[in-house]
Amino acid sequence: MDPRQKLIKLIHVAKRDLRLGDDVYRLLLKSATGKTSTTDMTVPELEKALEALKAKGFKVRHKTRPHPNPSPKGRGATSRTVDQEAQSRKIRALWLGLHQAGIVRDPNESALAAYVKRMTGVEALQWLDEHQASRVIEQLKKWGFRAARQAEDRADSEGPRAQ
Structure with a gap:
């Protein structure tokens, strides 16, 4: 996935996590970049939008991978995966x-x-x-x-x- 698509996806995750309504979300985008849609933004503008969302409390969570040396009890440090059934x-x-x-x-x-x-x-x-x-x-x-x-x-x- 290219960096632009990753930023757009991350911005949409932030919108969901912060529980922003569409109108509030678009106002935030407009105040940060002058544009109301991520599809119209350049990579620097997307980065500005993401920073504005972080200022509102969004925290980027990185997926953790299993620890390469699991503990003797067989438990690695894994994140909880989200089942989609x-x-x-x-x-x-x-x-x-x-x-x-x-x-x-x-x-x-x-x-x-x-x-x-x-x-x-x-x-x-x-x-x-x-x-x-x-x-x-x-x-x-x-x-x-x-x-x-x-x-x-x-x-x-x-x-x-x-x-």
């Missing part, structure tokens, strides 16, 4: 939805993996079989429904609000 994507979407609703505090992959391990005893999302993944999906849905029901009950107990 349909059920895994559904689990991740439910998890992030619960986070956006204020139910889950930590939206990170490691927190999701810890939850999956508590539910199934399986260390990583990509190692779940179909039955285990379905069980995790159903539990996440139930958690969301319970939280929504509790919020409704609280709202009902407060009674009608004065206007």
